[in-house]
Amino acid sequence: MDSSQPSHLSPGASGALRRFAGWLARGSVGHPMLEGVDYWEELCESPSQMEICFAIFANVLELDEQGEPVNEKHAEHRAAAWLYRYCTGELPPGEPDIEPWECRLH
Known part of the structure; x- marks a missing residue:
């Protein structure tokens, strides 16, 4: 492993993932884009x-170079846009x- 590459997520990146999970679970991801869209039931039925x-x-x-997020709200917004499309068509x-690279599973 290249010693210049961190082996763990930075606190900022870890926090971004934690916040996204919280917003998703509370039904507030992408607010106000998904207001009135009950996405939780859809996601629970299709993991x-x-x-x-x-x-x-x-x-x-x-x-960034230190592994800290620079566009967290944009990443949330794109995930919310995908959820909107998934739930409303x-x-x-x-x-x-949504670009193919955005939803690629690694």
Whole structure:
């Protein structure tokens, strides 16, 4: 392993993942985009969709040289846009389509 590469998530990256999980579980992810959209029931019935939601957040999240997140709200927004499309069948108005790289499972 390259010694210049950290072996653990930075506190900021770990916090970003924790916050995203909390927002998702409380039903407040992407607020106000998903207001009135009951996504929790949909995700509970299809765990693989929750996996994709987390993949989008993680794939879009960018880290600086110290491993700290620089675009956490944007990553949350893209995951929320995907949830909106999953639950309603369409993207929110003005939202660009979800790119294949955003939802790729690694």
